[in-house]
Amino acid sequence: MANGSFKKQGSAQGGLNPSARLLVAGWIGSMVLVALLTVMLTYDFSDDESAPERNAPAAGQMADSGQDQGVVESSPDTQIEGSDSSDQTAANESAEPEEPAEPQFMPGLELAGRTGIVQLAASSLPPSDVVAEWCRGLAERVNGVASSDCMSGAFADSGHKSVNGRPLIVRQIDATSRPGSGRVMLIAATHGDELSSVGTVFSWMNMIAEEGTGYEWRVAPVMNPDGLFHEPPTRVNANGVDLNRNLPTAGWAKESRDYWRRVGFEKRRFPGESAGSEPENRWLSEQIEEFQPNVIISMHAPYGVLDYDGDFPAPQKMGSLNLHRLGVYPGSLGNFASRMKGIPVITVELDDADEPPSDDEIKQMFTDLNGWLDRYFRSVRQASAGNTSADAG
Numbered sequence: 001m002a003n004g005s006f007k008k009q010g011s012a013q014g015g016l017n018p019s020a021r022l023l024v025a026g027w028i029g030s031m032v033l034v035a036l037l038t039v040m041l042t043y044d045f046s047d048d049e050s051a052p053e054r055n056a057p058a059a060g061q062m063a064d065s066g067q068d069q070g071v072v073e074s075s076p077d078t079q080i081e082g083s084d085s086s087d088q089t090a091a092n093e094s095a096e097p098e099e100p101a102e103p104q105f106m107p108g109l110e111l112a113g114r115t116g117i118v119q120l121a122a123s124s125l126p127p128s129d130v131v132a133e134w135c136r137g138l139a140e141r142v143n144g145v146a147s148s149d150c151m152s153g154a155f156a157d158s159g160h161k162s163v164n165g166r167p168l169i170v171r172q173i174d175a176t177s178r179p180g181s182g183r184v185m186l187i188a189a190t191h192g193d194e195l196s197s198v199g200t201v202f203s204w205m206n207m208i209a210e211e212g213t214g215y216e217w218r219v220a221p222v223m224n225p226d227g228l229f230h231e232p233p234t235r236v237n238a239n240g241v242d243l244n245r246n247l248p249t250a251g252w253a254k255e256s257r258d259y260w261r262r263v264g265f266e267k268r269r270f271p272g273e274s275a276g277s278e279p280e281n282r283w284l285s286e287q288i289e290e291f292q293p294n295v296i297i298s299m300h301a302p303y304g305v306l307d308y309d310g311d312f313p314a315p316q317k318m319g320s321l322n323l324h325r326l327g328v329y330p331g332s333l334g335n336f337a338s339r340m341k342g343i344p345v346i347t348v349e350l351d352d353a354d355e356p357p358s359d360d361e362i363k364q365m366f367t368d369l370n371g372w373l374d375r376y377f378r379s380v381r382q383a384s385a386g387n388t389s390a391d392a393g
């Protein structure tokens with residue numbers, strides 16, 4: 001019995017052993033399977049998750065490198081990340097600092113804005129034939145413009161044209177101090193018969209070039225060349241459209257008809273057949289998209305007031321012009337940029353449509369404008385810094 005019991009015990013042990021081995025083997029096998037599945041699932045999951053984060057900085061560089069390159073780059077990166085989780089963490093950490101650079105308060109404020117036409121604006125080069133001809137024509141037509149003003153090569157043909165095929169010319173002026181602290185778009189002669197707006201802008205550009213500037217400027221001195229060069233000059237473009245009533249603002253189709261009825265179907269104020277129909281306005285919209293201005297200044301005449309659309313406190317005075325809000329119109333730039341895109345718009349209504357203000361007045365206006373811009377950009381920077389520290393905390 002002892003032997004038997006021993007043997008039985010032994011045989012019992014020996015009998016249990018194979019099934020225990022099987023159980024252990026089965027358990028190990030299933031654990032290996034589970035582990036394999038987990039690894040595979042984790043691998044796939046982290047792979048997918050990392051893709052959008054990798055794409056974020058690539059999208060930021062799209063203007064330079066193009067979308068295709070971004071996609072090609074992201075796929076080898078993703079594979080490397082998937083094989084090593086510490087690499088992935090490092091990649092995510094290195095990607096993160098680029099995201100807060102996207103400003104939340106003012107879209108695009110911190111973006112470099114150095115793409116597009118900048119390379120065309122090298123002021124040491126002679127002007128192209130197109131620019132030289134445009135400039136000679138302007139000097140003949142507009143008081144306050146000398147053809148020498150645009151012979152430095154700082155102006156560039158955007159390649160876009162008016163209804164009658166006249167070039168739409170632009171000048172880029174980079175900041176000479178505090179570079180990148182803000183972008184200002186300055187436009188004139190949206191109404192072709194407001195010649196004084198062009199002369200004033202040329203004087204300001206000369207001041208900027210002489211004194212330097214803390215902001216990056218993009219200047220379109222003649223938004224409506226067909227109206228300006230028409231004999232006599234016209235408010236509307238060559239299609240008979242008031243460009244400052246034609247931009248694609250919310251509810252344009254109905255509101256612009258109501259507006260036109262209110263003004264007695266006056267031809268000078270025809271808003272066009274459809275919103276944003278005019279090539280000059282399509283170009284303006286593209287310029288705004290590309291340059292991402294923080295502020296737009298639009299020069300008009302002859303109401304002798306300062307108008308403003310935006311949330312930041314308005315400028316009260318510019319030279320002898322006082323703030324007097326004119327309200328928003330369907331299709332106007334103030335409506336389009338301020339309400340649709342959150343970009344404040346200062347509309348300067350000079351008091352004479354032909355003669356620009358005196359030199360002293362132009363200078364004082366520019367001093368007042370820069371005072372407001374300084375206050376505005378300081379506030380933007382503070383709000384932006386506040387957002388960043390709130391995110392960090």
Ligand SMILES: [Zn+2]
Binds near residue numbers: 190300
């Ligand atoms: Zn006007």
